[in-house]
Amino acid sequence: MTPNTSAPSRRSFLASTAVAAAVTGGMPLLAACGGSGSGSKEGTTSGKDAQKVLPAFVAQNVVTPDIASKNGSAAGFTSKMSLAELKTSVPQKLGKGSTIKIMSPFWGSPPKSSNPYYSAMNKVIGAELVWQNQDGNTYDEKLGAVLASSDMPDVVVIPSWNMGGKIPSAIISKFADLGPYLSGDKVKEYPNLAAIPSDAWQYAIFGGKLRGLPQPAPTVTGIVPFYRKDVFDKEGYELPTSAEEFLALAKDITNAKAKVWACDDMKWTAFNIFGVLSGGEKPLGWNLVDGKLIYRVETDEYLEALEWTRKLYAAGVVHPDAKAVNQGNAGQRFTDGQVLMYNQNISDWWGKMAEQATQNKDFRISGMDIFGHDGGDPELWAGSPAGIFAFINKKASKAVIHDVLAAANVTAAPYGTKEYMLTNYGVEGTHYTVKDGTPVKTDKGNTEVLNAYVMLASPAPTIAHPDFPDIAKEQVQWQQRMGAFTKKSSFFGLQITEPARYTNLSNDFEQLEDDVVRGRKKISDMQQAVSDWKSQGGGKLRDWYKKLLDDNGSAQG
Structure with missing residues (x-):
């Protein structure tokens, strides 16, 4: 668990918060x-x-x-x-x-x-x-x-x-x-x-x-899509307001010969702009839709977010070191000017400014607002x-x-x-x-x-x-x-202890996500994994959560 690695995990985002508190006194x-x-x-x-x-x-x-x-x-x-x-x-x-x-x-x-x-x-x-x-x-x-x-x-x-x-x-x-x-x-x-x-x-x-x-x-989500405001202002880049505009901007920014790429791994931002249910804690991944409980990996939005992130890699706009998952440091590539956009815990907003204050007086980090993938309002989920x-x-x-x-x-x-x-x-x-x-x-x-x-x-x-x-x-x-x-999804704010037999049921999804967006696995592999998840206990886990909701109601009830 290392905060600020090139391919952020759920754990690293959470940990970076604690580290920021401890190191900066914030x-x-x-x-x-x-x-x-x-x-x-x-x-x-x-x-x-x-x-x-x-x-x-x-x-x-x-x-x-x-x-x-x-x-x-x-x-x-x-x-x-x-x-x-x-x-x-x-x-x-x-x-x-x-x-x-x-x-x-x-x-x-x-x-x-x-x-x-x-x-x-x-x-x-x-x-x-x-x-x-x-x-x-x-x-x-x-x-x-x-x-x-x-x-x-x-x-x-x-x-x-x-x-x-x-x-x-x-x-x-x-x-x-x-x-x-x-x-x-x-x-x-x-x-x-x-x-x-x-x-x-x-x-x-x-x-x-x-x-x-x-x-x-x-x-509110703690994962911010950061950008180099100083470079954006200098070059006249306009902030994107849709998934399509982001990709177009990324192609415009990227100049591999000059060792400048548009972004680092943007999977977590993709989940937000496509409205995917939270992956932060397992219960937050469930939501009642038209009387049926749906888990985040079953949704069209989940696959669409992975497919869009995959397009970024395929277009060559993601820094090549990000493909290796743990190669180098996304934050370092950002401050070095090798990437102009990356996503990380909101604590980096201050962290990077403080770090660069004596090294690069022109450096300016800012966070772009999360947009809906189609250019409309985003649909975000509470953590x-x-x-x-x-x-x-x-x-x-x-x-x-x-x-x-x-x-x-x-x-x-x-x-x-x-x-x-x-x-x-x-x-x-x-x-x-x-x-x-x-x-x-x-x-x-x-x-x-x-x-x-x-x-x-x-x-x-x-x-x-x-x-x-x-x-x-x-x-x-x-x-x-x-x-x-x-x-707020159906189980927001409730501390839920799942039955032990289901504890590890969805553990492999994060690794598979990383493989899919990097082109090492196909979207169909994820669809198969979701199907396996259902047959290996996901369906029964859904029934367990549904009974929990029926018996207890929500925290907001």
Whole structure:
């Protein structure tokens, strides 16, 4: 799992969000009708059953964003930062002195455990958090072993992309029910947790119980078709408004002799412009159409998106290294000017600007609006309202659970507060300095204030880049425009545990997609795979999901 590779996978898009949060100190850009099955290891919980366990929502009013959330977007902050004006959202430490061992994925080199950042955070929390950081790229392997052992840490952080196989069942059997501490008005003891959107909490219900502390995410797609605005402006290229115009523009841009190609792999953008149901999480790939549940791979839109992407490769407008899937780095090819368009997580909007600020002062990245393939409005599908969760060992004492929640109440502090600055930037003077209203990390900040505490819990989705406020504004406005065309599929916002016999049923589709668009397999091979999927359990899985929907209703119901 390597963010920003040439052929992005579902996992790399999700991971890049967490990495962006950790490395830049920004917020993750990783947000009723009857119910049943509250004690089951498979199924879901919605409606009245969900309402019984959901925390009360109490909007946070400590700070006011410059751009309010709209259409499923993050909130945006675009003004300069003044340390003197930072608010306090945790007036007194709530921790009671427990020692808490936390296992979490980590991208990069973990700092020494005895460092000023960890010490300062633990002092504010009032507990001793001990981080057992594991390589995020191989977290799957470690996670399975730890969950199967009898010696599990107090807290385990699990990203949604690591929830394959038997992990969901392990979550239900191994982790504590937080309902007695957070359901209803109980959450008000932890005001920053009370301000987490209800959709994110709904998605943290596993096996009928509130088990996860969520990192809320915007529900609008996080995959942006980026383009080199500086080059487009210079050359007079006009942004395409249809699939046909994109291909025509791509042919116009491409000059292989000059080592310039129009784009990198655009499969994920193709899914969006053709209105394909989400591939982010399996339940989001199902939708009720005219009384029948349809899975994303069965749709005409799915095949049309693959065929269009295939045309890009066939026309020679895709960088040749993209054909190899893992050859080189799409983001690097973009900044080098070898490709003028690529798709990646929205975090790259700021990431690439910050990276190039000292290398190429003319560099300008921007995101094009997603268009409908025929030139009309796009039909987009909402993603999951949370992407990463922290779970507490069910063997943990009440004191430990309380102190974990106290810690999460600090890390979930909103932008514009002292607690947010400490969590995301560390100690002023040690880990960062502020120049012209912009916090700048020191070398110590870049090595110590990484993806540890931010993995415990987060506030409502926020975008803020004091160094590039215009980028923050563009990101939020892009989300809001795309959010206006975003729909919620039938199982949006429901944490669903599929029966174990179906867990791996659709695992091979992503590889086959990559082979089809690159010309190594045919569209007919995909059609055969879909037929095999149906006969090997897809049809029965459809019946299972249909009964789930009939019995529970949707989260919106």
